[in-house]
Amino acid sequence: MEETNSNYHPVSQPDDIPTREREDAMGGYLMMFAAMAAGLPLPIINLLAALIYFYVNKAKSRFIKFHAYQSLISQIPTTMLNAGLVFWTFRLFFYQSNTFDDVFSIGSEYEIYWGYLIMTSIANLLYFIFSLIAAFRARKGQFYYFLFFGKMAYHYAYHINSNENKVIVNKPPSI
């Protein structure tokens, strides 16, 4: 706790956060859904959109920075899983191989592929649900910490950089 007090900026309370900020923070989550729908065939567009949104909004306030960053980093793994799925699906479709049967003893390529497909679906579903919850919380001026990503985003947005408060004192040259 002490560490938190000394190394991190205090978190703002719901009443102190203006509506404008809350909406920008919520937008970080919601715009991903639009971008994700647009970028489905090539799941890289949503990542670009998230990056742009993050850089445009991060300077506005720590609260927005936290939410935008959390939204950005939490979708990176999901996006990578989706890209892998698209790639694998095309590969299976255009190039048949039985090499997996020889390499892995746990199952045929199809079985491994279906496991991956289901895992990716679950990842997307979880991302979707938690993003919605986070968006609503942000709208209310609250925090919502995802597992792992939440702490990372908090650290990123609220950590006090040691150089941050250094007061620069001008001195005359030493004679």
Added chain:
Amino acid sequence: MIDKIYKELAILLIIFIGIWVVFIYVPIIPKAPENALSIEKEQQIGELLIETYLEQADILNDSLINNVVDQIQKRLISGLDSTNYDYRIYVVNDDDINAFASLGGNVVVFSGLLKYADSPEEVAAVLAHEIGHVEERHVVNKVVKELGITLLLSVLSGGDPGFTYEIIQQSISTVFDRRQESAADDYGLQLLEKSQIHPNAMAAIFRKIRDEYSSSTYETLELLSTHPNTNRRIKKSLEYKTDEEFEAKPFIDIDWDKVKESI
């Protein structure tokens, strides 16, 4: 605090890799996708497919060859205890040494195979293997897996002809997995025995095909290309234990040299 978050990352990774592994073993898709298509429907689709295929194929219409294939087919059918399929075997002019089973018990033999085989028994061995694929429903399994049952059924309601052709391609270039190949071999060997054809004929034709193609890295032969372990298959065929009362009955009415000349 920042050090501790890696514990959470580890938890996330373990959860998701766990989900992946679990669903490799617990498949959501039914293990037997072929059950989605009844045999009646399969035969209807199979008929449509083979018609479309034969329209653009060069059918070999030679009374001698038809007669020979007919005899082999009759012999093999007599070995089947019971079957839901109405087998039809077509001979197509093509130099590839190949044969394939399409949906609904339609089997296509390339003339290259007839030319290459040294006896009707060897042809019967290949056909028995293909019948194995049909009876074990491997073709349906593959096509349903690849294309989905809805698309497949849409052919019956007059789907677009391009798609019909696609399914044909799919069933010709069908790559069975090794378990299926092995099952078809087992089925074929048993069928040969019941049809009073010596199961070693399968080893004979496989060995020939292996020797023919082993020199080239390019695997033209679909019949064997998916079988990394041809030697093991040959061995299995050679070691197949026939019943003590088994007695091979040769195809006395077939003059194989004449057949080969006529192709």
